[in-house]
Amino acid sequence: MERQRPRIGGVLYRASAYAVLAFVLAPLAVIVWVAFFANPIIGFPPTGYTLRWFARAWASEDFRSGFLLSVQLGIAAAAISLLLGVPASIAIARHDFPGREAINTLLMAPLVVPGIVGGAALFIGYLAFELATGIQIAGNLAGLLIAHTLLAIPWTVRLVTAALLRVDASIIEAAVNLGASPFVAFRRVTLPAIRPGLVAAVMLSFVISFIDLEKSLFLVGPGRTTLQIAIMNYLEWNLDPTIAAVAAVQIAIIGLALLAADRAVGLTRII
Amino acid sequence: MAGRPPPAQPRRRIPGAPFLAAPGTLFVVLFLLLPLCLMLRYSFNRFVPGDMMREALTGANYAKFLHDPFYQDVLGTTLWVSAVSTAICVVAGFPVAYYLARSAGPQLKPALMMAVALPLLMGNAVRSAAWMVMLGKNGVLAKLAAVTGIAADVNLMYTPTAVIVAMVSVLLPFMIITVQSSLENADRAIEEAAASLGAPPLRVLVRVVLPLCSPGLVAGAVLCFVLSMNAYATPVLIGGPKMHMMAPTVYDEIAKAMNWPFGAALAFILMAVTLILTVASNVVAQRHYRKWTG
Amino acid sequence: MAGVTLQNVTKHYGTSAVVNDVSLQIAPGEFAVFLGPSGCGKTTTLRMIAGFVAPTSGSIRLGARDVTAAPPHRRNTGLVFQNYALFPHMTVAANVAFGLEMRNCPKPEIVERVKAALLRVRLEAFAERMPRQLSGGQQQRVALARALVIEPDVLLLDEPLSNLDTKLRSEMREEIRALQQSLKLTTILVTHDQEEALAVGDRLVVMNQGRIEQIGTPANIFEMPRSRFVADFTGVANLLAGRGASGGRFVLAGGETVRQADAVAGTEAVLALRPERAELLAAASGRHANELPARVVTATYLGTVSDYRVELASGTRLACRQTNEPGGGAARFAPGEAVWIGWSETAARLVAPE
Incomplete structure (x- = not known):
């Protein structure tokens, strides 16, 4: 199966492929590297290595509370989108009903509407609601959670639907044939079979929520900022090793979540 | 990325089934569709400074966008930056996609696929920070330029070039994965057939590979273009205060100037361009496939 | 054990009749084979007996019991799927035990019966393996054991041998026949392979375009085809x-x-x-x-x-x-x-x- 490659063209082509990959990865690698530099101002080469920027980042009220809020939001958004998305996926993957395509399109819509537009609309909607009822949503946790759940729903529906469709319909029929009621068949056969899809959905939902910037932009309030907004605000005035440490931590967390998703189902299959 | 609903399995019609989809659907209607409708309505209202807005049915906000040279410039910059970034992504992304689909060995490929997929979801704020470290005046590239004697004092930050460079690195993974999957779907035996008929590699590329993956290339290009049209963090952080693009302008009008009617109009123009391009590319790709599959 | 009676069974999808007015009686302990080209309605008929497809009209009885309206999980049919449909996340033993669990069989009895069922298909050594660790023929035998262990009223086999290679196919064919004989089990096998049908069936039901073309013993069908279609289809x-x-x-x-x-x-x-x-x-x-x-x-x-x-x-x-x-x-x-x-x-x- 050894395939011949033409000499110069082949070398150039391989080199360009790796150069492009390096271009994508290099900045991320560099910022992780910089996070360990001892230099108090970002500069090259490093004068030594230290971990104190991580401690300083954690000591910063903005980063710490932003981080905690983002983690909470990510977990809550993933959980709620699972609650809303799994039944919807079952309807789409297993049943035929008028309007099925329309509902699928609608559930995917948060992916297509630009983040900044959706965020603006939600912000305006919240304020209009507040004007009408006096109940405040914008700037508090509920408002953010709704926005982040909205972001997670299309991913959950898409992943769980795909997982359901990959389940061989005949194994469910086999269970029913052996005497399992539809509910028991779902619990004993379908659920274990789609577990990887559920894991991937939770991981992806968490990541999508965690890194969201545009939708949250309108909805954060004083003292209630997500990590991404905190990073944005910080970067407008500073670029120092502390922010590099924050970036390094984020890269590590997201990397782990995505690797978990990849172990569950091939990551490249789901993006 | 959104795509059509998956093909139906052989299923039974169970009367209650649509109700399973109801909570999720209701959520999206309530928190996406309804707000968008409200915003559309507001975009026809009149803005009165100090009084937010007044009920009206005017096209003035849209007219303002079309006639005010400042906003023409914003749109122009956005389109220009997006077009250049997309073009670079097409050219730079293809070899990687082809390498992943055809040349990478079974051990290397999963690792490389992860290397492409991971940066996709690292967050635009963090990636912008990374590019600031690369491009800033104490950054990696400035240092490299100084050490090698190319230039003494380089600061690439706050230039359109810097925005395009950062944007391309954000978009490339999308391009690569889209094209790679379309190559993956095309039978490699077709290329081998062309080669066995005497076509040298470059002719195989031009006559067979590119036409076969053109729907993927179009889809990838549209995705890149749409994402860069809507980019927020990169223009704000890397482009600096003088670089005006659409998404940050929408934010400024609505959240800072509190000019909702005009901000809403801007948002709708942005969304219209996005949706039209996305739908058009889906139609083009589908027509293409239908021509092949009969 | 029970016989199977189909009375004027018809299945429409939209306007097209996939199964058209099929009436048939299969005696207790009989091995019947539905034979026909793809799309002739044989699998749909089998799935109607199992309860996965509801007939548009007509009735289905297992023994004296009218099951036309019964849900599939209450029918007590043992169905062996073309692709075996083993539960990929369960061991061989757990696969076989599933149907007994659904019948609330006491634990010790389940263990006994699973063991006996695996012994019957000569897979006792593979009880703790996962299905994907087995060869095609072994998976087939697990599927068979799983369907037999519940002591079904009727054993339904949906092209069970089509995924096996030629040599294994004739071995499995004999094994299925021998099992059916020793258990005296009412059995229906669906196939498009006339040789397979001739080899195992007591009675062949040749189907075409949703209708029964001819019913008879293998020799009868082979030697005395009644229609051009049956002659053509039997070689x-x-x-x-x-x-x-x-x-x-x-x-x-x-x-x-x-x-x-x-x-x-x-x-x-x-x-x-x-x-x-x-x-x-x-x-x-x-x-x-x-x-x-x-x-x-x-x-x-x-x-x-x-x-x-x-x-x-x-x-x-x-x-x-x-x-x-x-x-x-x-x-x-x-x-x-x-x-x-x-x-x-x-x-x-x-x-x-x-």
Whole structure:
């Protein structure tokens, strides 16, 4: 199966492929590297290595509370989108009903509407609601959670639907044939079979929520900022090793979540 | 990325089934569709400074966008930056996609696929920070330029070039994965057939590979273009205060100037361009496939 | 154990009838085979018996029990799927135990019965394996054990052998037949393979376009096809249209008159002649009631036999299969050679034209 490659063209082509990959990865690698530099101002080469920027980042009220809020939001958004998305996926993957395509399109819509537009609309909607009822949503946790759940729903529906469709319909029929009621068949056969899809959905939902910037932009309030907004605000005035440490931590967390998703189902299959 | 609903399995019609989809659907209607409708309505209202807005049915906000040279410039910059970034992504992304689909060995490929997929979801704020470290005046590239004697004092930050460079690195993974999957779907035996008929590699590329993956290339290009049209963090952080693009302008009008009617109009123009391009590319790709599959 | 009764069973999808007015009675302990090409309605009929497809009209009874409206999990049928449909996340033993758990069987009894079931299919050593660690034939036997352990009223086999290679297929075929015999289990097997059907079935139900074409024992179907379709489907390669003449003669469309025992004067019919029931001769011998001059068009050496295509003077082509002589080397006749083709007046059979 050894395939011949033409000499110069082949070398150039391989080199360009790796150069492009390096271009994508290099900045991320560099910022992780910089996070360990001892230099108090970002500069090259490093004068030594230290971990104190991580401690300083954690000591910063903005980063710490932003981080905690983002983690909470990510977990809550993933959980709620699972609650809303799994039944919807079952309807789409297993049943035929008028309007099925329309509902699928609608559930995917948060992916297509630009983040900044959706965020603006939600912000305006919240304020209009507040004007009408006096109940405040914008700037508090509920408002953010709704926005982040909205972001997670299309991913959950898409992943769980795909997982359901990959389940061989005949194994469910086999269970029913052996005497399992539809509910028991779902619990004993379908659920274990789609577990990887559920894991991937939770991981992806968490990541999508965690890194969201545009939708949250309108909805954060004083003292209630997500990590991404905190990073944005910080970067407008500073670029120092502390922010590099924050970036390094984020890269590590997201990397782990995505690797978990990849172990569950091939990551490249789901993006 | 959104795509059509998956093909139906052989299923039974169970009367209650649509109700399973109801909570999720209701959520999206309530928190996406309804707000968008409200915003559309507001975009026809009149803005009165100090009084937010007044009920009206005017096209003035849209007219303002079309006639005010400042906003023409914003749109122009956005389109220009997006077009250049997309073009670079097409050219730079293809070899990687082809390498992943055809040349990478079974051990290397999963690792490389992860290397492409991971940066996709690292967050635009963090990636912008990374590019600031690369491009800033104490950054990696400035240092490299100084050490090698190319230039003494380089600061690439706050230039359109810097925005395009950062944007391309954000978009490339999308391009690569889209094209790679379309190559993956095309039978490699077709290329081998062309080669066995005497076509040298470059002719195989031009006559067979590119036409076969053109729907993927179009889809990838549209995705890149749409994402860069809507980019927020990169223009704000890397482009600096003088670089005006659409998404940050929408934010400024609505959240800072509190000019909702005009901000809403801007948002709708942005969304219209996005949706039209996305739908058009889906139609083009589908027509293409239908021509092949009969 | 119970028999299966289908009464006027019809299934429509939209306006097309996939199964059209099928009535059939399968006796307790009988091994019935639904035979037909894909799309003939055989699998749909099986799935209606299992309860996965609801008939548009008609009724289905298992023994005395009318199950037409019963949900599939209350029917007590043992279904073996074409792709086996083993639960990928359960061990072999857990797969087999599943149906017993659903029947709230006490734990110790489950263990006993699973063990016995696996022993019966000679997989006792594989109890703790996962399905994907088994070969195709082993997976097939697990599926069989899983369906048998619940002691179903009827065992339903949906093309169970189509994913196995040729050698394994005939082994499994015998194994299934032996199991069915020893358990005296009412069994229905769906297949498109006539050899498989002949090998295992007590009774064959040949289906075409949603209808039953013919029901009979394997020998009955093989020797006495009633329609052109059944003849064609059971491997009769020579189907020659013509008309009956007086005195047991039959006139082929090409003009040749042949002796045919069951010919009825003036009736349009199709002469169905199996390739292996005709003999090629170097010269006229007078041993056959029918001997016609012909020319060899193609000759294909297949080892035990050779397949020939010959052309009569009228241009009518016939297929003929001859056993090769031991040590004979290649096919006996070569393309272009002038030969005689002969068959007796009872070798062929007349079937109704379509």
